[in-house]
Amino acid sequence: MPDSPTIAGRASGILLHPTSLPGPGIGDLGEHAFRFVDWLVEAGQSLWQLLPLxxxxxxxxxxxxxxxxxxxxxLISPAELHLHGLLPAGSVAPPEEMDDDCVDFGAVAAWKDEVVRRAYRVLVESEDEELRAEFARYQAENAEWLPDYALFRALRERHGGKGWVAWPDALRRREPAALAEARRELAAEVERHAYAQYLFDLQWSAVRRYANAHGIQIVGDVPIFVAHDSADVWAHQRLFNLDDRGMPTEVSGVPPDYFSETGQRWGNPLYRWDVLKQDGYRWWIERFRRTLQMVDVVRVDHFRGFESYWSVPADEETAIHGEWMPGPGRDLFDAARRELGALPLIAEDLGIITEEVEALRDELALPGMRVLQFGFGGDDPENPHLPGNYVHNAVAYTGTHDNDTALGWYADADGDARRAVQKMAGGDDDMHWRMIETVLNSDAGWAVMPLQDVLGLGGQARMNTPGVPEGNWAWRFRHGALTAELAQRLAELVSAAGRAPDPRAPVGIATDETVEEE
Incomplete structure (x- = not known):
């Protein structure tokens, strides 16, 4: 770790994706998002960590x-649209069959699509010149990515949801004449998808401003890889390892590890880092720029892949038969810093971490991650996830979105792990609170707990199970679960651990501007 820690002070926060908020069908950026911020303040928190937005x-x-x-x-809130005159009365109510306990993404997508269509109709029929001017300004400010994205969504819609490799050859290959014709034919649909982005940004910006005004920093997330069926790969095919049909030749993954004996074959196309470098890493720089417009701090997912990544032949069914390939290393981050200035980043340095990965993290002076659940069950006294080994320049978690909940993990842990955590915690009653308290009292600069752990929920509330393709991302909590008593208990633990918010010492990550230039 660097001699000068980049995490300022001590703070704590909650990991919760907005889809898990209360509300009809799915959490959104309406009332419950603001009320969650209020509860964070009441609970003595300084951070709200999200999954990618x-x-x-x-x-x-x-x-x-x-x-x-x-x-x-x-995540667009119909109620907020209606409140601001952007959606007519009667367009707010969701279908009656919407579930309050989990997200049915198919049903929600159909409903929100209709909401956006009706909101777009308001725009088309409106005489509000200010609204039109704001939307036009938004389009101009996001011209780097918005036109391709909106056309991609319109074309995907036109082709029944099929991936871009199944489109007509001219569109798949992005022949200029075919793209121009598609933009003419689908002009309204393209504009509708662009308008949905304007509405999202309008609502998310309001939530973020409210959070920041109340002393809550937003921690976002940038996955290293992107989906093959995405606007990114379709619009920038030369940046990825693809064959003449547009199919990946090698895909992402990780070798066998804690989560899977056969590794994880993620299946994302891999970057052509040599081409990206020739471009000055423009695509990545714009990605960082866009993300930092939405959040205050960015967790860089699978950071080790920037040093070296696991390349799996696309025809392999598992990730076993892959090989490590060199990533861009510091070169990418230096290029981004030269263009964007400060980069408040957290390195997700989990998995198979080598000395080279640690060296890259430390050269960039980035805080890493510590996960309490990974600290038990082995006999390595130098395990970095053991609470006694935490350093200040780290973010400590009871678990992440890829882990079981604290109680779910404890229920399934083997005897050695259970005994070890009991010894650490001084007992086994209220184990989720004991694990939370351990993380809060650690030397890590920041401590973050998934909301499921604060609520004391078991494995049924798990957000994601790596390697399992179905049944993930759907967990939600109900209105009323975040009580004043729960906030008070958490606030007391936070205060006792020296992590209570202090207006004289703002929470933040010292940026890598202080890193010595090469």
């Missing part, structure tokens, strides 16, 4: 999205 495909995974730049239209 990107537009998701039919499976709902924010790590396999339709775009690395576009916000998730499923």
């Amino acid at each position: 990107v537009a998701v495909n039919e499976g709902g995974s924010p790590y396999n999205a339709l775009s690395a730049f576009a916000g998730n239209p499923l």
Whole structure:
């Protein structure tokens, strides 16, 4: 770790994706998002960590999205649109069969699509010149990615949801005449998808401003890889390892690890880092720029892949037969810093971490991650996830979105792990609170708990199970679960651990501007 820690002070926060908020069918950017911020303040928190806010495909995974730049239209609040005159009365009510306990992404997508269509109709029929001017300004400010994304969504819609490799050859190959014709034929549909992004940004910006005004920093997330069926790969095919048909020749994954004996074959196309470098890493720089317009701090998912990544032949069914390939290393981050200045980043340095990965993280002076659940069950006294080994320049978690909940993990842990955590916690009653308290009292600069752990929920509330394609991302909590008593208990633990908010010492990550230039 660097001699000068980049995490300022001590703070704590909650990991919760907005889809998990209360509300009809799915959490959104309306009333419950603001009320959640209020509860965070009451609970003595300083951080709200999210999963990627990107537009998701039919499976709902924010790590396999339709775009690395576009916000998730499923998060648009119909009630907020109506409140601001952007949606007519009667367009707010969701279908009666919507579930309050989990997200049915297919049903929600159909409903929110109709909401956006009606809101777009308001725009088309409106005489509000200010609204039109604001939308035009938004389009101009996001011209780097929005036109391709909106056309991609319109074409995907036109072709029944099929991936871009199944489109007519001229569109798949992005022949200029075919693209121009598509933009003419689908002008209204393209504008509608662009308008959905305007509405998303309008609502998310309001939530973020409210959070920041109340002392809450937003921690976002950038997955290293993008989905093959995405606007990014379709629009920038030369940046990825694809064959003449547009299919990946090698795909992403990780070798066998804690989560899977056969590794994880993620299946994302891999970057042509040599081409990206020739471009000055422009696509990545714009991705960082866009993300930092939406959040205050960025967790860089699968950071080790920037040092070296696991390349799996596309015809392999598992990730076993892959090989490590060199990533861009510091070169990418230096290029982004030269263009964007400060980069408040957190390195997700989990998995198979080598000395080279640690060296890259430390050269960039980035805080890493520590996960309490990974600290038990082995006999390595130097395990970095053991609480006694935490350093200040790290973010400590009871678990992440890829882990079981604290109680779910404890229920399934083997005897050695259970005994070890009991010894650490001084007992086994209220184990989720004991694990939370351990993380809060650690030396890590920041401590973050998934909301499921604060609520004391078991494995049924798990957000994601790596390697399992179905049944993920759907968990939600109900209105009324975040009580004043729960906030008070958490606030007391936070205060006792020296993590209570202090207006004289703002929460933040010292940027890598202080890193010595090469």
